[in-house]
Amino acid sequence: MASQKRKQEKADPVPAGRFAAGADPAKREQIIEGAKAVFMRLGFDAASMNDITREAGVSKGTIYVYFENKEALFGAIVAQEKxxxxxxxxxxxxxxEEVEDGLYRFGMGFTSHITAPQVIDAMRTVIGVVDRLPRLCQHFFNSPSQNVRTVLEEFIERHIELGNLKVDDKELAARQFIDMSSATFFKARLFGDLLDVPPEHELSRAVKGAIRVFMAAYGTHDASVIAKVPEPA
Structure with a gap:
């Protein structure tokens, strides 16, 4: 009889207005925010699930309903940010509407993001665990559904169809533009050679230079129109 009652309880639907175990988005976000604060403060290796439960204000039982371990939590943070x-x-x-305008906006937005302090800290954390957690690091760089490069490839494809670009390999072209726009600043920030976020005029100069090279290789009209791209407000 007791066994039958337990089976019935398991089969009963979750009451209206309540979430099933591990399905409350607000609680999941609360845990992720707590984990993010702990990882940024202590680093991945020094952080513990106990630290995260205290920071997030949840019980240990609750946190394990949502995340199996701190690797899964770090992966969730990475996926959310991407x-x-x-x-x-x-x-x-x-x-x-214009190729150069789109490339400029993209280059400025992405380079500002990739050189921000919180992103540099996250990148250093990933590098620190690459030997022990290679799959986590692969997800950090290669998740196709949440990949900024894919967005740029879609933009390039649209302008190929409009006749503004002639590109045989969209993936390669997107990688080239991203690297030209951000690589120098990103590497300098990552390895501590550049301690502060680059000033906007320096980012703008680098992005405009990247556009000139990109359009010289792939454009179907005079690349000098880049001079018309407005500076950020």
């Missing part, structure tokens, strides 16, 4: 910047870059490009 999704955020991907949506941001897609919104930036959505309103760009």
């Amino acid at each position: 999704e955020r910047i991907t949506h941001q870059m897609r919104d930036i490009l959505a309103g760009s």
